[in-house]
Amino acid sequence: MDPCQSWGGVVVLFCFLLPRAHPGPCRVSISPEEPTVEFGTSILFNCTSSCHNYSRLDWEVSVTKLGAQGPGWVSLDIPNVTDWRLELRCFGVYGQYRNVTTTTLHAYRLGSPQIKLEGDAVAGKEARVTCTVDAQVAPPDPPNLLLTLWGGRLPPSTHPGPSMGLSFTAQAEQHGQEVTCEATLQLRHRTVNASAATSLQVWAAPYDVRVWAPRTVFAAGDNLTVTCRAEGNPPPQLRWDLPTNASWELRDGGATVTVAAALREHGGTYRCLAENPYGTGTASINLLFQGSSRSPVVPVAVALAVVTVLAALAVLWWFYRSRGWNLLPAGSQPG
Numbered sequence: 367m368d369p370c371q372s373w374g375g376v377v378v379l380f381c382f383l384l385p386r387a388h389p390g391p392c393r394v395s396i397s398p399e400e401p402t403v404e405f406g407t408s409i410l411f412n413c414t415s416s417c418h419n420y421s422r423l424d425w426e427v428s429v430t431k432l433g434a435q436g437p438g439w440v441s442l443d444i445p446n447v448t449d450w451r452l453e454l455r456c457f458g459v460y461g462q463y464r465n466v467t468t469t470t471l472h473a474y475r476l477g478s479p480q481i482k483l484e485g486d487a488v489a490g491k492e493a494r495v496t497c498t499v500d501a502q503v504a505p506p507d508p509p510n511l512l513l514t515l516w517g518g519r520l521p522p523s524t525h526p527g528p529s530m531g532l533s534f535t536a537q538a539e540q541h542g543q544e545v546t547c548e549a550t551l552q553l554r555h556r557t558v559n560a561s562a563a564t565s566l567q568v569w570a571a572p573y574d575v576r577v578w579a580p581r582t583v584f585a586a587g588d589n590l591t592v593t594c595r596a597e598g599n600p601p602p603q604l605r606w607d608l609p610t611n612a613s614w615e616l617r618d619g620g621a622t623v624t625v626a627a628a629l630r631e632h633g634g635t636y637r638c639l640a641e642n643p644y645g646t647g648t649a650s651i652n653l654l655f656q657g658s659s660r661s662p663v664v665p666v667a668v669a670l671a672v673v674t675v676l677a678a679l680a681v682l683w684w685f686y687r688s689r690g691w692n693l694l695p696a697g698s699q700p701g
């Protein structure tokens with residue numbers, strides 16, 4: 367009887383090291399062959415024998431042996447991997463010789479990448495985005511990591527290692543855009559990845575400040591409106607610098623100035639001041655007072671007055687002419 371069979375697990379290793387463990391036609395194999403598993407999770411191994419005439423087919427491991435067996439195979443279930451590196455042996459005993467196969471289970475841990483925008487990103491200024499990831503593999507090797515950052519109008523970039531930073535000039539248009547960081551961990555025959563995304567927050571001083579008015583030349587009594595728009599983040603507060611403080615109203619949250627019935631003093635410069643914590647911007651428009659009303663009543667009245675005066679003059683002229691013709695001969699005849 368083979369002492370290696372009857373003496374139990376501890377002696378088995380010793381027996382394998384002896385030269386008498388000579389080769390035979392039967393083989394055992396472990397699947398998966400190059401196992402990697404996330405630390406703390408479970409894995410199932412299966413050891414199969416190429417021949418079914420073994421007297422023993424079993425695992426030699428330092429963890430509690432859980433599993434099942436069937437004709438030609440024996441499985442090993444590790445419900446919670448708590449070793450970064452674990453040696454696994456499976457052996458088959460075939461009469462006078464035995465076959466053993468060994469594999470090493472490697473555990474890894476790959477966290478979710480953390481993307482951060484350093485400080486306040488302000489449009490037109492230098493900003494920096496960083497990505498870091500926590501990863502661990504069986505010591506002493508450092509994890510073979512690659513970080514890739516893309517999206518949000520940033521130049522895509524890839525860096526080896528557990529952290530990377532990318533400096534860029536912030537643009538107002540980047541606000542709200544999504545940036546993704548993907549970490550790729552290269553294991554022996556496999557890569558695992560994890561990614562995270564975040565929205566960029568870019569503050570912007572007021573820009574594109576515009577002021578416009580449907581009419582820039584007005585007459586007394588006209589309805590005037592002047593509107594201001596400004597971009598910025600946070601949205602700028604608008605203030606007005608007006609030619610007069612006589613009878614105007616603000617509407618549309620301060621974006622529009624209206625004058626129901628314009629007077630001469632409403633002519634002048636309408637200046638809009640846009641402000642937010644990151645700066646100010648300004649734009650203005652000139653409204654010109656035309657003097658006469660555009661109302662058709664006035665020109666008609668003026669024309670009527672002119673016609674009336676001309677008619678009166680004509681009548682007077684005719685009256686004096688005709689009287690003169692009568693008086694002149696009458697006065698000259700006696701003379």
Ligand SMILES: *[C@@H]1O[C@H](CO)[C@@H](O)[C@H](O)[C@H]1NC(C)=O
Binds near residue numbers: 413
């Ligand atoms: C192990 O492998 C054998 C042969 O491929 C198969 O029949 C058996 O179901 C496997 N056992 C487990 C637990 O996967």
Ligand SMILES: *[C@@H]1O[C@H](CO)[C@@H](O)[C@H](O)[C@H]1NC(C)=O
Binds near residue numbers: 392418
């Ligand atoms: C087991 O079977 C194989 C062929 O399948 C044979 O070569 C070998 O001699 C057998 N071993 C024993 C101990 O019977």
Ligand SMILES: *[C@@H]1O[C@H](CO)[C@@H](O)[C@H](O)[C@H]1NC(C)=O
Binds near residue numbers: 548559560561
């Ligand atoms: C990992 O990479 C694959 C292929 O590139 C991709 O389809 C998958 O979404 C990625 N997983 C994560 C979590 O990023």
Ligand SMILES: *[C@@H]1O[C@H](CO)[C@@H](O)[C@H](O)[C@H]1NC(C)=O
Binds near residue numbers: 611
């Ligand atoms: C209108 O503005 C003038 C100066 O431009 C100021 O002296 C006056 O008090 C203002 N009137 C009102 C009612 O605010």
Ligand SMILES: *[C@@H]1O[C@H](CO)[C@@H](O)[C@H](O)[C@H]1NC(C)=O
Binds near residue numbers: 590591
């Ligand atoms: C002046 O015009 C604006 C829009 O052009 C209108 O909303 C407003 O009611 C008008 N006001 C008067 C007094 O007609």
